[in-house]
Amino acid sequence: LKCVKQHLIPFRLSLEKLKVVSTRLRKDMIRGLGKHTHHRAAVKMLPTFVRATPDGTEKGDFLALDLGGTNFRVLHVRVMEEEQKMVKMDSQLCAIPQEIMLGTGEQLFDHIAACLSEFLDSQNLKGQTLPMGFTFSFPCEQKEIDKSILIRWTKGFNCSGVEGEDVVKLLKEAIHRRGDYDISSVAMVNDTVGTMMSCGYRDQTCEIGMIIGTGTNACYMEEMKNVKRVEGEDGQMCINTEWGGFGDDGSLEDILTEFDKVVDRTSINPGVHTFEKMISGMYLGEIVRLVLMKLTEKKLLFKGEVSEALRTKETFETKFISMIEDGLENAKKILTELGLTWDLVDARVVRLVCETISSRSARLCAAALATIVDRIRVNRGLPHLKTTVGVDGTVYKKHPKMQPSMHFLTPDCKIKFLVSEDGSGKGAAMVTAVAQRLALQSRLLEESDGEEDEEEKVRS
Ligand code: BGC
Numbered sequence: 097l098k099c100v101k102q103h104l105i106p107f108r109l110s111l112e113k114l115k116v117v118s119t120r121l122r123k124d125m126i127r128g129l130g131k132h133t134h135h136r137a138a139v140k141m142l143p144t145f146v147r148a149t150p151d152g153t154e155k156g157d158f159l160a161l162d163l164g165g166t167n168f169r170v171l172h173v174r175v176m177e178e179e180q181k182m183v184k185m186d187s188q189l190c191a192i193p194q195e196i197m198l199g200t201g202e203q204l205f206d207h208i209a210a211c212l213s214e215f216l217d218s219q220n221l222k223g224q225t226l227p228m229g230f231t232f233s234f235p236c237e238q239k240e241i242d243k244s245i246l247i248r249w250t251k252g253f254n255c256s257g258v259e260g261e262d263v264v265k266l267l268k269e270a271i272h273r274r275g276d277y278d279i280s281s282v283a284m285v286n287d288t289v290g291t292m293m294s295c296g297y298r299d300q301t302c303e304i305g306m307i308i309g310t311g312t313n314a315c316y317m318e319e320m321k322n323v324k325r326v327e328g329e330d331g332q333m334c335i336n337t338e339w340g341g342f343g344d345d346g347s348l349e350d351i352l353t354e355f356d357k358v359v360d361r362t363s364i365n366p367g368v369h370t371f372e373k374m375i376s377g378m379y380l381g382e383i384v385r386l387v388l389m390k391l392t393e394k395k396l397l398f399k400g401e402v403s404e405a406l407r408t409k410e411t412f413e414t415k416f417i418s419m420i421e422d423g424l425e426n427a428k429k430i431l432t433e434l435g436l437t438w439d440l441v442d443a444r445v446v447r448l449v450c451e452t453i454s455s456r457s458a459r460l461c462a463a464a465l466a467t468i469v470d471r472i473r474v475n476r477g478l479p480h481l482k483t484t485v486g487v488d489g490t491v492y493k494k495h496p497k498m499q500p501s502m503h504f505l506t507p508d509c510k511i512k513f514l515v516s517e518d519g520s521g522k523g524a525a526m527v528t529a530v531a532q533r534l535a536l537q538s539r540l541l542e543e544s545d546g547e548e549d550e551e552e553k554v555r556s
Pocket of ligand 1: 288311
């Protein structure tokens with residue numbers, strides 16, 4: 097066991113090291129926000145054009161689109177002010193087969209437009225133009241709420257001809273190619289923003305959204321005066337940090353293990369999303385598999401015998417990690433299914449490996465989240481901050497381990513976690529609803545200003 101632990105040392109990050117990571121992220125966030133530094137920044141800090149969280153008065157019917165994993169979804173969402181809740185009236189799921197995830201952009205958007213058409217037909221909504229929000233869970237340079245340029249694909253996607261293009265335009269073109277229906281404006285939303293906004297309807301102190309699922313990322317409300325790339329000094333804007341890219345400039349070299357480097361090299365996007373590859377569901381299982389392989393080669397596991405399954409890339413699923421941590425019985429079952437000959441010590445070692453990898457993921461996320469929370473505190477000049485984080489993603493839901501380590505990293509902040517219920521679906525509706533409320537408020541303000549001007553004229 098001592099020898100096994102030796103091999104796991106590089107994954108064990110001390111509190112001091114986590115604080116160093118947090119300081120680096122703090123600096124990178126500042127670089128990402130800067131007018132002249134953001135081009136080269138690893139942490140992109142993307143403006144989202146979401147300028148307010150819900151105030152609880154939002155209402156109405158909305159369409160929400162959601163693309164970010166292996167499925168595309170369309171939802172009809174009703175926001176009900178009286179009960180302060182969002183209800184999913186109906187929804188439709190369309191699988192995205194791998195050949196489409198790796199095909200052309202045209203194929204992808206034709207597929208999406210077909211799915212949307214089917215849904216509108218089934219709901220008898222084709223004649224109407226409900227306001228629409230589109231949760232698109234990839235890094236996008238937003239020019240406006242309805243103009244969003246894909247910087248790069250992440251997770252399992254790699255469709256040609258989409259990077260550098262406006263996603264709304266590609267969607268509209270696909271709909272026009274069909275010609276059987278049309279849509280009006282579309283609010284583009286990252287899933288972290290959707291999560292923050294859907295939690296924000298229930299709890300108006302929610303000003304951070306975090307995802308730890310297939311990928312990982314977080315957003316938060318930043319002061320406009322610090323968002324140098326967007327004009328205006330007043331109020332706030334939600335920033336999509338894209339913290340998954342942290343380390344892409346080599347800043348995390350000292351904590352990367354040999355296994356992280358293999359995961360990166362053999363991924364479909366080598367060299368990018370370094371932080372994400374140490375944390376999220378798409379990669380954790382593969383890290384564990386590589387460690388198990390190494391331990392077996394060193395004759396520290398399975399009497400030195402590797403099975404065909406263990407030798408094959410991505411056969412150790414991330415969900416096995418939490419199952420194995422849950423109990424040794426699960427470990428035994430999974431190891432047998434993987435064609436391995438194990439004894440009790442092997443099962444214990446495998447469990448230790450799983451715990452080590454998932455706890456590194458949790459600690460890194462905690463460090464990153466602590467950085468954001470503390471930034472909000474400093475922005476507001478407060479000695480203490482109480483805030484709420486809306487969270488989603490399977491990895492988080494299976495590993496609530498992250499919360500205990502938070503306190504040591506943010507002694508001046510008290511953080512409440514709110515698990516989002518379908519934030520990437522309903523959240524897009526909420527973004528659209530808040531945008532409508534703000535537009536209405538500013539119209540009313542203009543009208544009353546106009547009336548005052550009139551009165552002024554009459555008086556003079
Ligand atoms: C994407 C983010 C997204 C996150 C969680 C990452 O790969 O770059 O935009 O929020 O995954 O889905």
